[in-house]
Amino acid sequence: MLISNRLGYHRDLPDTRNEKCKEVTYPLALPTASVVICFFNEAFSALLRTVHSVLDRTPSYLLHEIILVDDNSELADLKEDLDSYIEQNLQGKVKLVRNEERQGLIRGRMVGAAHATGEGGLFAMDRGYFDELGQYDSGMDIWGGENLEISFRIWMCGGQLLIIPCSRVGHIFRKRRPYGSPGGQDTMAHNSLRLAHVWMDEYKEQYFALRPELRSRDYGDISERLAVRQRLKCHSFKWYLDNIYPEMQVSDPRNKAQQPVFVNKGLRRPKVLRRGRLRNLQTDKCLVAQGRPSQKGGMVVVHACDSHDAEQEWTYDEEHEFILAGMLCLDVSEMRSSDPPRLMKCHGSGGSQQWTLGKNSRLYQVSVGKCLAVLDPLSHKGYVAMAICDGSLAQQWRLED
Numbered sequence: 001m002l003i004s005n006r007l008g009y010h011r012d013l014p015d016t017r018n019e020k021c022k023e024v025t026y027p028l029a030l031p032t033a034s035v036v037i038c039f040f041n042e043a044f045s046a047l048l049r050t051v052h053s054v055l056d057r058t059p060s061y062l063l064h065e066i067i068l069v070d071d072n073s074e075l076a077d078l079k080e081d082l083d084s085y086i087e088q089n090l091q092g093k094v095k096l097v098r099n100e101e102r103q104g105l106i107r108g109r110m111v112g113a114a115h116a117t118g119e120g121g122l123f124a125m126d127r128g129y130f131d132e133l134g135q136y137d138s139g140m141d142i143w144g145g146e147n148l149e150i151s152f153r154i155w156m157c158g159g160q161l162l163i164i165p166c167s168r169v170g171h172i173f174r175k176r177r178p179y180g181s182p183g184g185q186d187t188m189a190h191n192s193l194r195l196a197h198v199w200m201d202e203y204k205e206q207y208f209a210l211r212p213e214l215r216s217r218d219y220g221d222i223s224e225r226l227a228v229r230q231r232l233k234c235h236s237f238k239w240y241l242d243n244i245y246p247e248m249q250v251s252d253p254r255n256k257a258q259q260p261v262f263v264n265k266g267l268r269r270p271k272v273l274r275r276g277r278l279r280n281l282q283t284d285k286c287l288v289a290q291g292r293p294s295q296k297g298g299m300v301v302v303h304a305c306d307s308h309d310a311e312q313e314w315t316y317d318e319e320h321e322f323i324l325a326g327m328l329c330l331d332v333s334e335m336r337s338s339d340p341p342r343l344m345k346c347h348g349s350g351g352s353q354q355w356t357l358g359k360n361s362r363l364y365q366v367s368v369g370k371c372l373a374v375l376d377p378l379s380h381k382g383y384v385a386m387a388i389c390d391g392s393l394a395q396q397w398r399l400e401d
Helices: 002-007 019-023 044-057 080-089 104-115 127-132 146-156 187-199 201-210 223-231 237-243
Strands: 033-039 063-070 094-098 272-280 286-289 300-303 314-317 322-324 328-331 342-344 355-357 363-365 370-374 384-387 397-400
Touching (some): 002 044, 033 104, 044 080, 104 127, 146 223, 201 237
Antiparallel strands (some): 272 314, 322 328, 328 342
16 A cells, blocks of 8 residues: 555556557547446555556547446545545546445446446447447346356357457456455355356356355346347357367266366465464453454454454464454554554455564564554453554564464
């Protein structure tokens, strides 16, 4: 966060494309583009740098508008501060749409598409074709699987996906999702089930052979998506495998399922270095969740240690994260370091979740440069806060088995 804030809103980037791209000429009569940017609790500086990057690098006669879709963010500076910045600096090119409740990336994109008035360029897709194709599956939740679903649909229903090597869009793919889902549901499984039942025909049995626990799981009403497939007179999934992706080498759907040739193994989980209870040396109490360890945004406090309570166990991994009960990470606000530390979804990007516990027993937060301390050792409430490191017993902790 500190680095992002220091970069400013305009950033010079090297041109990493092939040299031949500089020789390419494009027709002047191209459709205008609407660029939709969905965000949820994004850093203010990173969001505005994205907006200015589009403005700085796109010919004005091609850029019809930028539509920002706020998916009910909770950060204060994404409220009035963002409204003021757009009004004072970005009027005419940037629209801000706010969702009254969390919709997720998939439906957020659809909200942006509904407000778009440009001719094309909607996620590099003609707006009319996007509507004709059935947009996104609105029954999918939050995040996951929508890219595969729309890819299958484009190819199976008569369209094409083209790779444009001289067009570059920067994207940081995090090691883990930086935010959770309402109720903690597995949205990837839910969305993948909808995809399988609508588009994979008999080959969905291959999927269920690998994920048998999902066979009886509810995935919602797919009648509207089946009607889209029928309306567009789409090909079968076998046609897709035979003609578009023969490299997949999937066996006959009646055969026993095997791992496909191309499979995303995923990024490995960080190695756990130590585990145990975090005991404060002054109070002889342990750091625990004030409520439940699964409550995202919940505070942490010190409480009587209990060696039999699994909800008091912390793991400390090679990425310097402290994870309580295998669920959420110990996190501080980099913008408001005076706020108490909380439990948040592990994002794997260091910063607000990067801690060190050295030989001096202080629990040091790398990003804000402060130590975790018990506020009032005599109080039964057990509140803790970030404080200037002074070596006092209130700031000393021990990770014990």
